[in-house]
Amino acid sequence: MVPISYYLILSGILFACGVTGFLIKRNIISIFMSIELMLNGVNLSFVAFAAQWHALSGQIFVFFVMVVAAAEAAVGLAIIIAVYRTRETLNVDQVDLLKL
Amino acid sequence: MTHLIIFLFFGGLCVAGAVNLLVQRHPINSALSLVVVMGSLAVEYLLLGAEFVAAVQVIVYAGAIMVLFVFVIMLLNAGEEERTKGSRVAMLFGIPGMLVGSVLVGWVLIERTGTQTVSAGALPGAPRTIGWLLFHNFLLPFEVTSILVLIAIMGAVVLASHPDSDQGKKES
Numbered sequence: 325m326v327p328i329s330y331y332l333i334l335s336g337i338l339f340a341c342g343v344t345g346f347l348i349k350r351n352i353i354s355i356f357m358s359i360e361l362m363l364n365g366v367n368l369s370f371v372a373f374a375a376q377w378h379a380l381s382g383q384i385f386v387f388f389v390m391v392v393a394a395a396e397a398a399v400g401l402a403i404i405i406a407v408y409r410t411r412e413t414l415n416v417d418q419v420d421l422l423k424l
Numbered sequence: 425m426t427h428l429i430i431f432l433f434f435g436g437l438c439v440a441g442a443v444n445l446l447v448q449r450h451p452i453n454s455a456l457s458l459v460v461v462m463g464s465l466a467v468e469y470l471l472l473g474a475e476f477v478a479a480v481q482v483i484v485y486a487g488a489i490m491v492l493f494v495f496v497i498m499l500l501n502a503g504e505e506e507r508t509k510g511s512r513v514a515m516l517f518g519i520p521g522m523l524v525g526s527v528l529v530g531w532v533l534i535e536r537t538g539t540q541t542v543s544a545g546a547l548p549g550a551p552r553t554i555g556w557l558l559f560h561n562f563l564l565p566f567e568v569t570s571i572l573v574l575i576a577i578m579g580a581v582v583l584a585s586h587p588d589s590d591q592g593k594k595e596s
Contacts, residue, residue, distance in 0.1 A: 338439075
């Protein structure tokens with residue numbers, strides 16, 4: 325028997341790690357991975373609340389979040405490839421113009 | 425008791441992987457620690473009884489998405505990142521801010537959600553149940569999602585295609 329708050333605290337820690345990585349990382353791929361970490365933390369809290377309130381729609385929603393995350397990863401990584409092709413760098417400090 | 429031990433072990437693994445993601449400088453190391461986080465999260469889902477979500481977590485996240493990440497890291501030959509002034513300022517303000525925020529949220533959660541416990545497998549999310557829900561109550565969102573994925577595929581192909589090859593087609 326694990327208290328439901330433990331799951332929520334774990335998901336909060338994961339989300340906080342994701343936000344911190346989003347702030348301190350300078351490599352665009354690492355920033356993208358931090359976003360995935362945040363999505364995972366939110367998914368855990370969805371499943372925990374689904375178990376708390378006996379509502380299976382929470383798990384369905386996690387499924388949809390995963391689909392959106394997969395689509396986001398595909399498009400985001402394609403954008404990263406396009407950015408690297410034009411600028412030859414992955415450092416976000418040097419990618420500060422929309423136009424070349 | 426066993427559940428608590430399993431939860432603490434894999435929760436610790438999860439947090440260790442997340443912290444390792446932050447500490448590592450090379451993106452490939454961050455990607456591999458993210459795989460550890462996702463794998464141990466799948467075990468947490470199993471503890472909560474969400475079998476379908478655990479399976480999808482391993483297949484889609486730890487499998488497909490992370491392979492995509494590793495491919496892109498290899499393709500772009502991403503090296504170690506260098507620290508800049510901006511990242512130092514972010515560390516100075518970001519980490520204390522996040523610590524304060526997470527302590528606050530944790531305190532509220534412990535105070536408000538209290539001692540309610542959930543036994544392992546409390547809410548059986550077997551693939552059969554989830555599939556029934558998905559194709560009855562959530563049929564419209566499911567179909568809309570397929571359109572979203574189709575758009576994502578086309579967007580990825582258009583964005584990642586080489587600009588020169590596109591021009592070559594127009595000229596010929």
